[in-house]
Amino acid sequence: MYKLAVIPGDGVGKEVMEEALKVIRVINDRESITLDYEIFDWGSEYYLKYGRMMPDNGQAILQEYDAILFGAIGDSRVPDEVTIWEFIMPIRKNFKQYVNLRPVKLLKGIESPLRLSEEIDFVIFRENTEGEYSDVGGLMFQGDQRELAVQNTIMTRQGIAQLTEYVMKYAKAHHYTKVTNATKSNAITHVMGFWDQVVEEIFANEVLAYEKIYIDALAAYFVERPERFQVVMASNLFGDILSDLGSAIVGGLGMAPSGNINPEKEFPSMFEPVHGSAPDIAGKGIANPLAQIWSVALMLDHLGRKDLHDHVVFAIEQLLLENKTLTPDIGGNATTKDVGNAFIKKLYR
Structure with missing residues (x-):
């Protein structure tokens, strides 16, 4: 029971x-x-x-x-x-x-707004407990011309590694062959650079195919050719946005579980x-x-x-x-x- x-x-x-x-x-x-x-x-x-x-x-x-x-x-x-x-x-x-799982699957009977003939069936894994959704920061000089806000992104080796290891095991267990890492390390150099480093250390000796795609390009690829994806992993914020976009191409939020x-x-x-x-x-x-x-x-x-x-x-x-x-x-x-x-x-x- x-x-x-x-x-x-x-x-x-x-x-x-x-x-x-x-x-x-x-x-x-x-x-x-x-x-x-x-x-x-x-x-x-x-x-x-x-x-x-x-x-x-x-x-x-x-x-x-x-x-x-x-x-x-x-x-x-x-x-x-x-x-x-x-x-x-x-x-x-x-x-x-720490794992947020969101399937993006175009079920039979639903027509995608993309009008694609290919099958859309992939899974998004989002780091769910830290990253951009960390309640660290604050306000200063409220109401003053100097008013400012700071919101810190927290990435830990443990947080990144435990998600990556789960993604790797899931991909193997479900016979996927490729994992896509959503990043923006070319501009967010410290935290996303660290994210890429830990992810790539874990995938270094794996037989799974691995690719790294910057988040802006990845959002475009979701619309242009979503059939190419199998498993996508992302930080808290990136995964949140990508999974809503993913649901939009397979029937909308009413067809999106997590x-x-x-x-x-x-x-x-x-x-x-x-x-x-x-x-x-x-x-x-x-x-x-x-x-x-x-x-x-x-x-x-x-x-x-x-x-x-x-x-x-x-x-x-x-x-x-x-x-x-x-x-x-x-x-x-x-x-x-x-x-x-x-x-x-x-x-x-």
């Missing part, structure tokens, strides 16, 4: 999570696995009521679970720096979720859709639940059930190919609940 902490969060997170829980309940009924889950109402509503995003012992509570299934965070009534730095970042950093992974399983890993709380459509019942459902598949893979991961992704593809029950973001007019119910029928047809 696996214990799951479920945090629907804000906005459409609550809506798409309802459909993901349907999937979990059906899997519990049909498969030789038990996913016992508990729902926590933490997030912006909790903050407005109690002045904090989660209880003081929230992380201690979460640590007792095997995995976290998360919806979305963000509310116009709560500053972004609160929702990010008092919720998402502490979980990622304190639970050593995993925040602690490979050693010393702490629970967290799985979530990339799309965020989407306040512009929250409450309308039209959010695409497939990214949240695909995140369930990533969680199942992490828990050792790749067979169930593949089964869920296959069912998503069958739903898309049928082209009858889709949300507006991918060309349909169905509701979130309609898509969730139709998916269940495809999962165990």
